[in-house]
Amino acid sequence: MLLVNKEQKSNKPSLFDNNSFQKIKIFYIMFNSIKRDLKRRKLYMKYESKRILYKALANDCNLDQDLRFLCAQKLNQLPRNSSRVRIKNRCIVTGRGHSVYKFCRISRIKFRDLANQGLIQGCVKASW
Numbered sequence: 001m002l003l004v005n006k007e008q009k010s011n012k013p014s015l016f017d018n019n020s021f022q023k024i025k026i027f028y029i030m031f032n033s034i035k036r037d038l039k040r041r042k043l044y045m046k047y048e049s050k051r052i053l054y055k056a057l058a059n060d061c062n063l064d065q066d067l068r069f070l071c072a073q074k075l076n077q078l079p080r081n082s083s084r085v086r087i088k089n090r091c092i093v094t095g096r097g098h099s100v101y102k103f104c105r106i107s108r109i110k111f112r113d114l115a116n117q118g119l120i121q122g123c124v125k126a127s128w
Helices: 018-059 065-077 108-116
Strands: none
């Protein structure tokens, strides 16, 4: 007779394994942050001209006080996410928010990986 321990786990990783669940959760968070950043960029492009106009009129000292106050109110009524300062440079591959190169919108980690594989044109490892 063969005895089998019920507590013995299989070697296959499960979807509900703690490590696998953590990876899925991190991917989901990064995906949402990329979507949020894209939404903010679209809103910025949509309201950019209005924001510049209202801001210029609200700061113009030669205009009437009531008109300046009205422009400041209109500026405050614009969506909060349409402001330039709400945009965060994120890596387009991983969603990482720190140490992202502006010219290619890739994080330093992914940039190094892609450069080592030779997938970035004009990028050669320095040797002397």
